[in-house]
Amino acid sequence: MKFSYFPGCTLKNKAKDLDMYARKSAEALGVCLEEIENWQCCGGVFTTSRDEVATKLSSVRALKDAGSKGQGLVSVCSACHNVIKQTNHAMQTDKEFADKVNRYMAEDTDYNGETAVYHYLEMLRDVVGYDALKEKVTNPLKGKKIAAYYGCLLLRPGTVMGMDDPENPTIMEDFIKAIGATPVVYANRNECCGGYIAMESPELAKKRSNAIVDNAKAQGADMIITACPLCKYNLIKNGADIPVVYFTELLAEALGIKEEVNE
Amino acid sequence: MNKKNLREEIVLRAGVNPKKCMKCGKCSGTCPAYDEMEYHPHQFVNMVDTGDIEPLLNSESLYKCLTCFACVERCPRGVEPAKLIEAVRLSAIRKQGANRMTPNDVPAFVDEDTPQQLLVSAFRKYTK
Numbered sequence A: 001m002k003f004s005y006f007p008g009c010t011l012k013n014k015a016k017d018l019d020m021y022a023r024k025s026a027e028a029l030g031v032c033l034e035e036i037e038n039w040q041c042c043g044g045v046f047t048t049s050r051d052e053v054a055t056k057l058s059s060v061r062a063l064k065d066a067g068s069k070g071q072g073l074v075s076v077c078s079a080c081h082n083v084i085k086q087t088n089h090a091m092q093t094d095k096e097f098a099d100k101v102n103r104y105m106a107e108d109t110d111y112n113g114e115t116a117v118y119h120y121l122e123m124l125r126d127v128v129g130y131d132a133l134k135e136k137v138t139n140p141l142k143g144k145k146i147a148a149y150y151g152c153l154l155l156r157p158g159t160v161m162g163m164d165d166p167e168n169p170t171i172m173e174d175f176i177k178a179i180g181a182t183p184v185v186y187a188n189r190n191e192c193c194g195g196y197i198a199m200e201s202p203e204l205a206k207k208r209s210n211a212i213v214d215n216a217k218a219q220g221a222d223m224i225i226t227a228c229p230l231c232k233y234n235l236i237k238n239g240a241d242i243p244v245v246y247f248t249e250l251l252a253e254a255l256g257i258k259e260e261v262n263e
Numbered sequence B: 001m002n003k004k005n006l007r008e009e010i011v012l013r014a015g016v017n018p019k020k021c022m023k024c025g026k027c028s029g030t031c032p033a034y035d036e037m038e039y040h041p042h043q044f045v046n047m048v049d050t051g052d053i054e055p056l057l058n059s060e061s062l063y064k065c066l067t068c069f070a071c072v073e074r075c076p077r078g079v080e081p082a083k084l085i086e087a088v089r090l091s092a093i094r095k096q097g098a099n100r101m102t103p104n105d106v107p108a109f110v111d112e113d114t115p116q117q118l119l120v121s122a123f124r125k126y127t128k
């Protein structure tokens, strides 16, 4: 199984661990993630406006590159995935917008959203399969009570992202079960941590982030997992007193390859 | 630009129809930035619809939206308020000299753990 892989700017810098654990775990699961050459930053936020072309070109180029190799595109960062998936959807459904993009790019072939886009979690669930994953787990994380933090980017808008029921998701809880731990469900798991508002109004980010951590703790969680570097930053920066870790770190741990990654 | 043209431009850019709104207020009820906003999501929808856009263009509320898509997901009428807010924000920020942030502002915000994602997202939302 081979996919085009879009790491994104943060996974090359502050979230290197999110990336390394993802790559090594994929390898252990028999999935080849081939990094797209010369990928460019997705920009972090999808601009919903139909007349914004330039800000969507890096996503279209990555999608087109994957498509030209007949591969699906996988990313791990929630933001990259959201931007790329929404861009792909716009290319599929908004002909006027797609025409503008294709004219701007002026390449031999046009692109109309043909590439399949997966978040790493979807790749685990739908391609590898959670049952197969369970069989590969050598170090089940027994007894750990883990709260999945989806945030906003993985699930919304639900009709576009198509990952799961946006109000009652299970993809991360099922992942937690597959690696042998116990999922903790709590109301704020799909509410926003404040995102980039951390820059302009740190107080708002603090309020939002604390509401998430407090809610997870009240439901008995002793750890929170996320796929998003900004969620992780906001939760920790605002005083989370239980560990907040990337889901790929626990995956590597359960597969017994965590030490290998850190060597 | 006159009122009607601006309304048309915003609606076209957003790709949504504010007329579908039934004024239930659910978008504002679910908005995590509600307390920070002078104009709340349901008011945005109404003001765009009636062409009362000038106050929005000059309001700090434009920059409080977190783009969390909660209002988009939960609006029972598919109005997608965040898309209207984004369209108005672009009208404001595309004006000459209207960038809200420059690279010189960055060092003051950054600590050793700040993810690149925070910076690129802020630049995308606050500059053209």
Ligand code: SF4
Binding pocket: B027, B030, B031, B032, B033, B034, B041, B064, B065, B066, B067, B068, B069, B070, B071, B072, B081, B082, B085
């Ligand atoms: S997208 Fe913006 S307006 Fe809509 S709920 Fe989120 S913060 Fe509020």
Ligand code: SF4
Binding pocket: B020, B021, B022, B023, B024, B025, B026, B027, B028, B041, B042, B045, B074, B075, B076, B077, B078, B079, B080, B081
């Ligand atoms: S949730 Fe939808 S229908 Fe209700 S007030 Fe907001 S935009 Fe209007």
